[in-house]
Amino acid sequence: MSALNIENLQNTFQNAVNLGGSPGAVSTSPTQSFMNTLPRRLSTSKQQKILKPFSTGDMKILLLENVNQTAIEIFNKQGYQVEFLKGSLPEEELIEKIKDVHAIGIRSKTKLTAKVLEHAKNLVCIGCFCIGTNQVDLNFAAKKGIAVFNSPFSNSRSVAELVIAEIISLARQLGDRSIELHTGTWNKVSNKCWEVRGKTLGIIGYGHIGSQLSVLAEAMGLHVIYYDIVTIMALGTAKQVSTLDELLNNSDFVSLHVPETPETKNLLSAPQFAAMKDGAYMINASRGTVVDIPSLIAAMKAKKIAGAAIDVYPAEPRKNGVGAFADDLNKWTSDLISLPNLILTPHIGGSTEEAQSAIGIEVSTALSNYINEGNSVGSVNFPEVSLKALNYDQENTVRVLYIHQNIPGVLRTVNNILSNHNIDKQFSDSHGDVAYLMADISSVDQSDIKEIYEKLNQTDAKISIRLLY
Numbered sequence: 001m002s003a004l005n006i007e008n009l010q011n012t013f014q015n016a017v018n019l020g021g022s023p024g025a026v027s028t029s030p031t032q033s034f035m036n037t038l039p040r041r042l043s044t045s046k047q048q049k050i051l052k053p054f055s056t057g058d059m060k061i062l063l064l065e066n067v068n069q070t071a072i073e074i075f076n077k078q079g080y081q082v083e084f085l086k087g088s089l090p091e092e093e094l095i096e097k098i099k100d101v102h103a104i105g106i107r108s109k110t111k112l113t114a115k116v117l118e119h120a121k122n123l124v125c126i127g128c129f130c131i132g133t134n135q136v137d138l139n140f141a142a143k144k145g146i147a148v149f150n151s152p153f154s155n156s157r158s159v160a161e162l163v164i165a166e167i168i169s170l171a172r173q174l175g176d177r178s179i180e181l182h183t184g185t186w187n188k189v190s191n192k193c194w195e196v197r198g199k200t201l202g203i204i205g206y207g208h209i210g211s212q213l214s215v216l217a218e219a220m221g222l223h224v225i226y227y228d229i230v231t232i233m234a235l236g237t238a239k240q241v242s243t244l245d246e247l248l249n250n251s252d253f254v255s256l257h258v259p260e261t262p263e264t265k266n267l268l269s270a271p272q273f274a275a276m277k278d279g280a281y282m283i284n285a286s287r288g289t290v291v292d293i294p295s296l297i298a299a300m301k302a303k304k305i306a307g308a309a310i311d312v313y314p315a316e317p318r319k320n321g322v323g324a325f326a327d328d329l330n331k332w333t334s335d336l337i338s339l340p341n342l343i344l345t346p347h348i349g350g351s352t353e354e355a356q357s358a359i360g361i362e363v364s365t366a367l368s369n370y371i372n373e374g375n376s377v378g379s380v381n382f383p384e385v386s387l388k389a390l391n392y393d394q395e396n397t398v399r400v401l402y403i404h405q406n407i408p409g410v411l412r413t414v415n416n417i418l419s420n421h422n423i424d425k426q427f428s429d430s431h432g433d434v435a436y437l438m439a440d441i442s443s444v445d446q447s448d449i450k451e452i453y454e455k456l457n458q459t460d461a462k463i464s465i466r467l468l469y
């Protein structure tokens, strides 16, 4: 059973009575000012009706990992109950907490595995307040009817700027000079310190971040080459190369911007470091699994690699704190931190005020749109379906949200159930094994709603149902 279903029908009916289909009742619902801030996908001159067939105060949102204040404000304006925690939670605590929440907001550390999601009886949607979604079992979530949203590019610029800073810092050994001076050592050297002008930057993964980095790097006089599994239009004078080896053989700096996938695990390991130019530099701000760290340590000890910057690690601490980054987390930590010209940062590539604020707004808005209207556009694991917002002229109209197994004959069954009413609009799409039907049906009396719900609930293909009005 999904969240806002039969158990919530009492609330549903109560709320319907409260609203009474009348615009005057809007003051009991979330503020219109918030709704006005939502980027509307379809404009209408009529006042949009706010669809919320549940008591908003019963809507529970759990926000972990210090999700930005902008998100809390948006959810508060909706009238939802928001619980906010600064860190992520260990599995057992997460399982307890997730049991009764309707939406959860996380960043990169919270692992929403099948085991955890199995306990999420009321969960309607998940917000990843970041780019990466590898921390969520996306297929399992979809099969449970849980839509997952992320922020695909709000922190791309922040990551690209960090990498630019690191390219110059590595070329000038800035980290080491700074540490030395902090401890009283004056070490004025130019040996193996370089300008970046005229050097070659090799970018692995030319997506949102890689291509931003390309533009910034060219502005500083670097030549840019890139390797990607798909053919992508080059920006500026950058050039795509056809093999990873070609990139590694020709780059003074190699920067990784690929997602975590089975194919990118240990993408850079001993053979790839061997293929790099002598004295080259490596930067990884993608995911910790992409670089085989013991091989990097060996290549740096052998002076094959002259410096590296790492922002992401195979295992990362759940929260900030002294002593959190140690051998019990990743067994090679002591070995790694002893290396010269190595910049280590605690997964802060996307951690700027600008990025976090934009992500907070973007993801909380997507979740609110999905909760309130059923609009799944932008979901990363779900069919993307949307219908024009209903307006107050459309009395007695109910929006049916029916998530179901993608098997033949379902639409016929559903349309039979809805056939006593006028189906004003209908939109259905599928994504793998899961399909999502959204329909606005008119001429529905309050007394019909429970019956429609119960009939849909008895269909074999049903994953979850919500009725909004």
Ligand SMILES: NC(=O)c1ccc[n+]([C@@H]2O[C@H](COP(=O)([O-])OP(=O)(O)OC[C@H]3O[C@@H](n4cnc5c(N)ncnc54)[C@H](O)[C@@H]3O)[C@@H](O)[C@H]2O)c1
Pocket: 131, 132, 152, 153, 155, 156, 159, 204, 205, 206, 207, 208, 209, 210, 227, 228, 229, 230, 257, 258, 259, 260, 261, 263, 264, 285, 286, 287, 311, 312, 347, 348, 349, 350, 351
């Ligand atoms: N350090 C941070 O704080 C931080 C912040 C944001 C994103 N990230 C990470 O950076 C990654 C990239 O972000 P993005 O927004 O540029 O993603 P994106 O999806 O826009 O681009 C990724 C690119 O990698 C390519 N790619 C995939 N597999 C590849 C492979 N095996 N070899 C070569 N290319 C491959 C894709 O074709 C795509 O062009 C994210 O998935 C995330 O894990 C880290």
Ligand SMILES: O=C(O)CC[C@@H](O)C(=O)O
Pocket: 107, 108, 109, 129, 130, 131, 132, 133, 155, 347, 350
């Ligand atoms: O903010 C985070 O925890 C993750 C940042 C980054 O890795 C992302 O995927 O956007």
